[in-house]
Amino acid sequence: MKRLAPLLLALLLPACSGDGAAGIAVPPPLDMAHLTRPATPNTALAAPAGFTPQPDIVTQPYGVPADALYAAIRRVAQAQPRTYLLAAYDDRRQVHYVARSAVFNFPDLIAVQVQPDTTLIIYSRSVYGQSDFGVNRKRVAAWLTALDAALRQR
DSSP states (O other): OOOOOHHHHHSSSGGGGGSTTTSHHHHHHHHGOOOOOOOSSSSEEETTTOSOOOOEEEOOEEEEEOHHHHHHHHHHHHTSEEEEEEEEEGGTTTEEEEEOOTTTEEEEEEEEEEEEESOOOEEEEEEEEEOTTTTHHHHHHHHHHHHHHHHHOO
């Protein structure tokens, strides 16, 4: 019975049926400067002060070379449970991931971009639903905490 619920759910929500990044279309590069968030409370944004739209979490310049920051955030993301690479646009220092929920395999999409001034933008959003019960914000905060720890160990 435990495995039946996700199978039935996959009939209604096709992106829930795949493993890893399967079932999710590869996104084109995201224009972070023109990001539009939905009205639903199922997204989270970390970005520098003054960013539009207003971030939930403000990021500061990291004081390391942009390429080193990009490599570090990629390592952090790849170490997260049930998180899979969807697309990488290394020339833009932008990478996209799919994170799957443990029980129902719901996919969330996470876009990360390192700016030339070594600030970081992380945009995490649910594929399905109106609310995410704070999961996206918790994920962004956890990634930032893990990034800070990784950079201190350098």
